[in-house]
Amino acid sequence: MATGAGAAAGRASVRPVDRNGVPRGTARSKSVAPRRPPSPFRARPAAADHDGSADLCRVRVAVRIRPKNAEELAHGADFDSCVELQPECKKLKLKKNNWTSESYKFDEIFSENASQKRLYEVVAKPVVESVLEGYNGTVMAYGQTGTGKTYTVGRLGKEDPSERGIMVRSFEHILSSMSLETDSVAVSYLQLYLESVQDLLAPEKTNIPIVEDPKTGEVSLPGAAIVEIKDLEHVFQLLQIGETNRHAANTKMNTESSRSHAILIIHLQRSLRIKEEMTTSIPNSAEEFFPGDIPLVLKSKLLIVDLAGSERIDKSGSEGHMIEEAKFINLSLSSLGKCINALAENSPHIPTRDSKLTRMLRDSFGGTARTSLVVTIGPSARHYSETSSTILFGQRAMRVVNTMRLKEEIDYEILYKKVECEVDHLTSEMERQQKLKHIEITQVEKRLKESEMLFNDFRVTSSMQIENLEKEKHQFGYAIKKLMQELEEKEGQNNVLSQQIIHLETSLNEQKQQQLESLSNTKILADTTKTHEKKMGELLRQLEEERSHCAGMKDHFNILQQKLSDAQSSAQFQENMACELKKELSEITTAFTSQLHSLEEKNSELLSEKELIYEELKSTQEKLQHETTHRQSLESEVLRLKQSWTDNCAEESKTLCGMVRSGSGLGSAAFMSKSGKSKETQSSQRGTMSKIFEEVGLPSVLALLKSNDLEVQIHAVKVVANLAAEDVNQQKIVEEGGLDALLSLLETSENTTIHRATAGAIANLAMNVSNQGLIMSKGGARLLANVASKTDDPQTMRMVAGAIANLCGNDKWHMMLKRDGGIKALLGMFQTGHHDVIAQIARGLSNFAKCESRVISQGHRKGRSLLIDDGVLTWIVANSTVLSPSVRRHIELAFCHLAQNEENSRDIIVTGGIKELIRISRESSRDDARNLAKKALTSNPAFLKETQ
Numbered sequence: 039m040a041t042g043a044g045a046a047a048g049r050a051s052v053r054p055v056d057r058n059g060v061p062r063g064t065a066r067s068k069s070v071a072p073r074r075p076p077s078p079f080r081a082r083p084a085a086a087d088h089d090g091s092a093d094l095c096r097v098r099v100a101v102r103i104r105p106k107n108a109e110e111l112a113h114g115a116d117f118d119s120c121v122e123l124q125p126e127c128k129k130l131k132l133k134k135n136n137w138t139s140e141s142y143k144f145d146e147i148f149s150e151n152a153s154q155k156r157l158y159e160v161v162a163k164p165v166v167e168s169v170l171e172g173y174n175g176t177v178m179a180y181g182q183t184g185t186g187k188t189y190t191v192g193r194l195g196k197e198d199p200s201e202r203g204i205m206v207r208s209f210e211h212i213l214s215s216m217s218l219e220t221d222s223v224a225v226s227y228l229q230l231y232l233e234s235v236q237d238l239l240a241p242e243k244t245n246i247p248i249v250e251d252p253k254t255g256e257v258s259l260p261g262a263a264i265v266e267i268k269d270l271e272h273v274f275q276l277l278q279i280g281e282t283n284r285h286a287a288n289t290k291m292n293t294e295s296s297r298s299h300a301i302l303i304i305h306l307q308r309s310l311r312i313k314e315e316m317t318t319s320i321p322n323s324a325e326e327f328f329p330g331d332i333p334l335v336l337k338s339k340l341l342i343v344d345l346a347g348s349e350r351i352d353k354s355g356s357e358g359h360m361i362e363e364a365k366f367i368n369l370s371l372s373s374l375g376k377c378i379n380a381l382a383e384n385s386p387h388i389p390t391r392d393s394k395l396t397r398m399l400r401d402s403f404g405g406t407a408r409t410s411l412v413v414t415i416g417p418s419a420r421h422y423s424e425t426s427s428t429i430l431f432g433q434r435a436m437r438v439v440n441t442m443r444l445k446e447e448i449d450y451e452i453l454y455k456k457v458e459c460e461v462d463h464l465t466s467e468m469e470r471q472q473k474l475k476h477i478e479i480t481q482v483e484k485r486l487k488e489s490e491m492l493f494n495d496f497r498v499t500s501s502m503q504i505e506n507l508e509k510e511k512h513q514f515g516y517a518i519k520k521l522m523q524e525l526e527e528k529e530g531q532n533n534v535l536s537q538q539i540i541h542l543e544t545s546l547n548e549q550k551q552q553q554l555e556s557l558s559n560t561k562i563l564a565d566t567t568k569t570h571e572k573k574m575g576e577l578l579r580q581l582e583e584e585r586s587h588c589a590g591m592k593d594h595f596n597i598l599q600q601k602l603s604d605a606q607s608s609a610q611f612q613e614n615m616a617c618e619l620k621k622e623l624s625e626i627t628t629a630f631t632s633q634l635h636s637l638e639e640k641n642s643e644l645l646s647e648k649e650l651i652y653e654e655l656k657s658t659q660e661k662l663q664h665e666t667t668h669r670q671s672l673e674s675e676v677l678r679l680k681q682s683w684t685d686n687c688a689e690e691s692k693t694l695c696g697m698v699r700s701g702s703g704l705g706s707a708a709f710m711s712k713s714g715k716s717k718e719t720q721s722s723q724r725g726t727m728s729k730i731f732e733e734v735g736l737p738s739v740l741a742l743l744k745s746n747d748l749e750v751q752i753h754a755v756k757v758v759a760n761l762a763a764e765d766v767n768q769q770k771i772v773e774e775g776g777l778d779a780l781l782s783l784l785e786t787s788e789n790t791t792i793h794r795a796t797a798g799a800i801a802n803l804a805m806n807v808s809n810q811g812l813i814m815s816k817g818g819a820r821l822l823a824n825v826a827s828k829t830d831d832p833q834t835m836r837m838v839a840g841a842i843a844n845l846c847g848n849d850k851w852h853m854m855l856k857r858d859g860g861i862k863a864l865l866g867m868f869q870t871g872h873h874d875v876i877a878q879i880a881r882g883l884s885n886f887a888k889c890e891s892r893v894i895s896q897g898h899r900k901g902r903s904l905l906i907d908d909g910v911l912t913w914i915v916a917n918s919t920v921l922s923p924s925v926r927r928h929i930e931l932a933f934c935h936l937a938q939n940e941e942n943s944r945d946i947i948v949t950g951g952i953k954e955l956i957r958i959s960r961e962s963s964r965d966d967a968r969n970l971a972k973k974a975l976t977s978n979p980a981f982l983k984e985t986q
């Protein structure tokens with residue numbers, strides 16, 4: 039019950055819905071199931087509808103009437119119907135008497151013939167559809183005890199699918215609408231019993247704290263088991279486990295009355311991807327970081343609540359511990375009623391914190407969930423006032439308006455994984471790039487080095503070559519110069535020779551002239567001429583030689599010149615080559631430098647990208663850290679509040695209990711009200727007793743227990759017995775010595791009426807746990823057993839059996855109870871054959887076996903059952919089938935609890951109990967007994983061997 043509707047904030051993004059239930063400003067994801075047309079149950083306005091925008095979220099209320107049961111059919115007018123249905127106009131008439139009636143309009147009316155299927159489709163299906171779309175939802179059954187809440191909500195119908203109730207059908211619907219590959223369905227199953235939240239799937243977890251998020255108002259139970267669902271078979275298993283662990287009892291109003299509120303929470307988680315075009319209210323940073331691909335989850339919860347029935351203790355016949363249970367049930371239901379009233383009247387204060395039930399249902403009434411309520415009623419006029427108050431509750435609930443909101447969250451887990459993946463990917467990419475870069479640099483460096491070496495080699499060889507060429511050139515130059523000189527010298531010599539020849543020719547000619555002139559000296563002249571001619575021939579030959587030598591020299595000079603020019607062109611070529619190599623080297627260096635630059639740029643880009651991702655990762659981690667710290671501080675705040683609340687509650691509950699009891703009056707004295715007297719006689723007797731009590735005071739009344747006058751003694755015991763039915767008096771009676779006086783009367787008196795009334799008083803005192811210890815330690819069980827062995831009065835036996843049955847409900851005293859003969863006495867009273875006595879025996883054995891089984895399963899005790907030595911097993915096997923059905927159901931349950939202890943296997947087999955176990959597993963009318971019997975038959979190796 040939300041005290042403020044606009045409390046949504048924080049991590050989850052909460053979007054309001056439009057008139058069709060679609061979140062405003064959001065395009066729906068493909069993965070979300072398309073909306074179905076609204077069901078008539080959802081759309082049809084009711085008498086108490088509010089303004090248009092809230093209509094869709096008003097709590098929807100349907101009424102279902104149970105068919106008459108065997109008792110109602112058997113009795114006549116007393117059980118006449120007080121309800122007249124007009125389903126066609128969704129109205130019902132409640133008849134106070136033949137002339138006064140009132141008419142009420144609801145969202146739907148279901149007659150006694152309405153099928154489970156139709157009820158699911160009209161009441162629960164629209165809520166389940168909303169839950170599949172991401173909203174929270176609640177389906178709840180409310181009504182008087184025995185009017186069909188569990189039938190409507192929790193019926194398993196494993197064998198007969200048409201019998202299936204809302205829980206099973208919701209799972210069928212959810213599992214057929216979801217893909218368990220991408221989405222998940224999980225369940226928690228809890229009971230609220232005596233104001234303690236217990237896990238029905240892990241019963242060792244008790245007192246589970248209820249935690250409320252102060253920002254969003256979200257209620258959670260972090261201590262409860264959340265079991266992921268695999269398939270429908272798994273659902274059946276879990277629901278059966280829950281049913282077996284749920285507290286139930288046999289009351290006058292319902293043989294299988296639920297003594298706790300059962301709350302099934304189905305957690306759905308559906309994956310979404312928000313695409314770029316979608317407008318979301320997810321933080322911008324996330325969208326910037328993962329544009330167009332933000333992992334989102336729609337988380338929703340469906341609460342299916344089977345409330346324990348409201349009951350009038352006097353009517354339901356609750357006794358002992360059951361009275362305590364009934365008080366807690368009524369208290370939490372009255373808190374729920376107060377919250378509904380406050381919400382219906384728009385009161386500024388909603389007393390949500392008054393009970394754990396209202397705290398757990400905070401979101402269902404006045405919160406963000408779509409809520410449907412089935413109010414169950416019985417037809418009988420005998421229960422007119424309960425039916426009327428149930429109907430008024432439903433009418434008020436119809437005025438409660440919820441504000442449905444869609445809750446979507448960033449899937450931080452997936453986001454975190456995604457970021458991690460991205461970082462991993464980038465890191466490995468960066469490392470890869472760095473490796474590649476390193477390889478490239480190494481290769482380029484290697485090539486550069488090789489080129490440098492080549493270049494150096496080339497430079498050395500070419501400079502050597504140039505040097506050689508220079509040398510050669512120099513040598514050639516020198517040789518040419520020398521040749522030229524020689525040539526010049528030869529030419530000089532030639533010139534001298536030519537001049538000599540010219541001179542000789544001239545002188546020859548002159549001599550010839552002279553010869554002509556002097557004929558006498560002809561001979562001498564001829565000789566001289568000959569000598570001269572000879573000399574000239576020699577000179578000509580020398581000249582010729584010189585000339586050919588000169589031509590050779592010229593050729594050699596030409597060759598040398600050719601060689602020089604060749605050497606010069608080779609040096610030019612070498613120089614060109616060096617230039618080209620230089621150019622190539624500078625190109626390689628430039629390319630390498632630019633490659634190096636681009637790699638460095640890429641590297642710095644990758645580094646800054648990595649830094650960005652790290653920052654985002656850091657902020658996500660900080661967010662998570664912040665969330666965790668916030669949650670921890672909330673938990674400690676809740677613990678602190680819980681402590682102070684518990685302290686306050688202790689005070690308040692005392693007061694309230696007193697009020698409830700005073701409402702039920704002395705008439706609720708369980709073991710005195712069945713005396714067969716008329717109501718008027720009882721109430722006048724009660725009046726007289728209270729008067730005596732008020733006027734004379736408890737000490738004086740207790741003193742009269744020791745009176746010598748038998749009549750006075752009888753009246754005093756009756757007064758004490760009636761007073762002992764009230765919790766408030768019990769402690770005083772014990773403190774003033776009343777218990778001692780009663781036990782002493784039981785021991786000393788021989789009077790049957792005294793025995794009966796005293797046993798009744800002790801039975802009433804034995805309802806209280808602290809008194810049980812006193813009764814046992816003062817030998818009460820032994821004295822009760824003694825009376826049982828002496829009396830043949832069925833009413834006395836009923837009181838004695840009732841007292842022992844109450845003591846059986848406390849495992850601390852089991853050993854002593856057995857030792858003092860309590861169990862034997864219980865079985866011994868069976869011979870009376872009186873139904874009421876046998877019912878108490880059955881109740882006692884069932885209490886004993888149930889408590890013992892619990893203690894053994896929790897490992898606090900070992901060994902075979904204490905009941906076996908006293909012959910209980912043999913008795914059960916021999917008698918269970920001849921007992922009346924209502925008694926047999928208790929006995930079957932007791933037997934099944936005994937069968938859970940493997941230490942009892944041998945005795946069960948020897949006494950022929952296997953047959954009985956098989957019979958119970960097939961025929962028992964109690965689902966829990968059938969389930970326990972099946973469990974024992976399939977899990978106990980000794981039984982398996984026997985059955986094979």
Ligand SMILES: Nc1ncnc2c1ncn2[C@@H]1O[C@H](COP(=O)(O)OP(=O)(O)OP(=O)(O)O)[C@@H](O)[C@H]1O
Pocket residue numbers: 103104105107150181182183184185186187188189190292294295296297345346347348414
């Ligand atoms: N619509 C129905 N059709 C047939 N039988 C029904 C219907 N409603 C209830 N019953 C029967 O009535 C009996 C009591 O029903 P049920 O146990 O569901 O009541 P309840 O309201 O849950 O009671 P309590 O609050 O005591 O647990 C059961 O035997 C059940 O099978």
